[in-house]
Amino acid sequence: MEEVSEKEKWSLAQKLLEFQKNGLLSYGKYLDKELESASQSSIKKAYKKYIENEIKRNTEKIASLEEKLNKRSEA
Secondary structure (H helix, E strand, C coil), X not given: CCCCCHHHHHHXXXXXXXXXXXXXXXXXXXXXXXXXXXXXXXXXXXXXXXXHHHHHHHXXXXXXXXXXXXXXXXX
16 A cells, blocks of 8 residues: 655545535524524523634634645644
8 A cells, every 4th residue: 555645634634624625614603694693682682602612613613724735734
């Protein structure tokens, strides 16, 4: 079996990170729409708080992925 070079490993890892980032960006758009919907109803206070926390968590994940992508591209 042929060995995989470091360049090929990085290429695959970069594609995976970019794929994950795109998914998180799409999820962020969904969360924004849900937050807008929850803000229009006083019944959905708990849901609104949950969505706000999810937006923060999602933003942190995106920042982490961007950091990984930047580190690898500099190396």
